[in-house]
Structures are given as structure tokens and as C-alpha cells.
Amino acid sequence: MKSxxxxxxYRRDTAEVAQDLLGKRIVRRVQGIRMSGFILxxxxxxxxxxxxxxAFGGITERNKTMxxxxxxAYVYFTYGMHFCFNVVARHPDTLAGAVLIRSVxxxxxxxxxxRNRGIGDSxxxxxxxxxxxxxxxxxxxxxxxDLTGGELYIAEGFRPANVVAGPRVGITKATQMPWNFRMx
DNA sequence: GTGCAGATCCCCT
DNA sequence: GGGGATCTGCACG
Numbered sequence: 101m102k103s104x105x106x107x108x109x110y111r112r113d114t115a116e117v118a119q120d121l122l123g124k125r126i127v128r129r130v131q132g133i134r135m136s137g138f139i140l141x142x143x144x145x146x147x148x149x150x151x152x153x154x155a156f157g158g159i160t161e162r163n164k165t166m167x168x169x170x171x172x173a174y175v176y177f178t179y180g181m182h183f184c185f186n187v188v189a190r191h192p193d194t195l196a197g198a199v200l201i202r203s204v205x206x207x208x209x210x211x212x213x214x215r216n217r218g219i220g221d222s223x224x225x226x227x228x229x230x231x232x233x234x235x236x237x238x239x240x241x242x243x244x245x246d247l248t249g250g251e252l253y254i255a256e257g258f259r260p261a262n263v264v265a266g267p268r269v270g271i272t273k274a275t276q277m278p279w280n281f282r283m284x
Numbered sequence: 285g286t287g288c289a290g291a292t293c294c295c296c297t
Numbered sequence: 298g299g300g301g302a303t304c305t306g307c308a309c310g
Contacts, residue, residue: 179301
């Protein structure tokens with residue numbers, strides 16, 4: 101079993117962490133089954149300088165995890181039916197920040213993921229923020245979970261050859277900030 | 285392939 | 298009471 105990435109990795113600028121998470125592994129253990137996948141696309145959400153961020157309006161019951169310890173999970177519920185998975189990451193000089201995991205390529209446990217999704221294994225089991233959480237069985241139960249170990253953690257993967265930065269998807273504010281990162 | 289409607293509910297104003 | 302860091306299925310072509 102690969103070891104988890106240490107907490108210090110997440111104690112940096114949120115956008116830098118978002119970029120560096122590309123190619124890393126997400127590892128999930130459920131009922132003795134191991135699932136894993138490589139991170140293909142991420143987005144950074146910051147604090148006062150980012151109107152698109154949940155943290156922009158200040159700390160609330162929903163977003164308080166974004167203000168908590170780095171290297172933990174921020175999971176939120178949206179559109180009445182979907183969960184999205186973020187990794188809390190921020191520079192020590194800032195109060196809040198998180199990286200949304202948008203797309204993951206399955207490595208191990210694809211059969212379980214397909215079952216979780218209620219579809220066949222097409223190879224595209226986790227290519228969206230809410231698809232990813234469904235495939236990896238991540239719900240608000242995992243909100244606040246430590247990602248440096250345990251049943252859900254992030255481990256080393258490979259170094260992407262090329263990274264493209266662009267505008268974030270699905271937002272209406274701060275649409276010009278190039279805080280979406282993907283492999284190329 | 286593109287485009288749009290509908291599902292569905294928690295949080296914040 | 299409004300809106301959302303989304304996904305799916307269906308229509309069209």
C-alpha cells in the first residue's frame with residue numbers, strides 16, 4: 101500500500117496545490133474493498149479574493165471545513181442530489197481554501213465503482229465532480245476526514261507531462277480566474 | 285455530436 | 298424563498 105502524502109503538501113497556495121494534485125492517487129477503502137484512481141482535473145477555490153468560493157462570504161456552518169486543518173476533506177451537497185469532494189489547502193497567510201476534484205481516472209476497483217454508479221465499466225466512471233463522489237462512495241460522512249491516512253487518502257501517482265490552466269467550470273462569478281487545472 | 289429540461293434539497297439572505 | 302463548484306435522458310440531426 102502506498103503511503104499518503106504528508107500534510108505539509110497542502111499548506112501552500114491553493115492554486116499551486118490544485119496544480120500539483122494532478123496525477124496523484126485517490127485511495128478509498130470500503131468494506132475491505134480498495135478503490136483508487138488518478139486525479140485528472142482540479143479547481144482551486146480561495147477566500148476573500150474569490151467571489152466564486154463558498155468561503156467568500158465568511159465562515160458558515162456549511163463551509164467551516166474550508167477554514168479548518170489543511171489535508172482534510174470538504175464535502176458539500178449541491179443541486180439537491182450531488183456531493184462534491186474537495187481537499188482543504190491554503191497558504192498559512194490565508195484563512196480558507198480548497199481544491200475541488202473534478203475528474204478521476206479509475207485505477208483499481210472499477211467494478212465496485214461501476215456498481216456504485218449503476219452503470220457498466222465504460223472507463224468513464226468518475227469523470228465529473230459528482231460522478232467521482234458516487235464512484236468512490238464519498239458523502240457528507242467524509243466531510244472533515246483526514247486525507248493523510250485512513251479509509252480515504254491521497255497518495256503519490258505520476259508527474260503529468262503537461263498541465264493546462266483555464267477558467268473554472270459551472271460558476272457565474274470570477275469566471276476569468278484561471279484556476280481550473282487539467283492534464284494535457 | 286450539441287442543447288435543453290428536469291430532478292431535488294440544503295444553505296444562506 | 299432563491300439558487301446552486303451537476304448529471305442524465307431525450308430530442309435533433
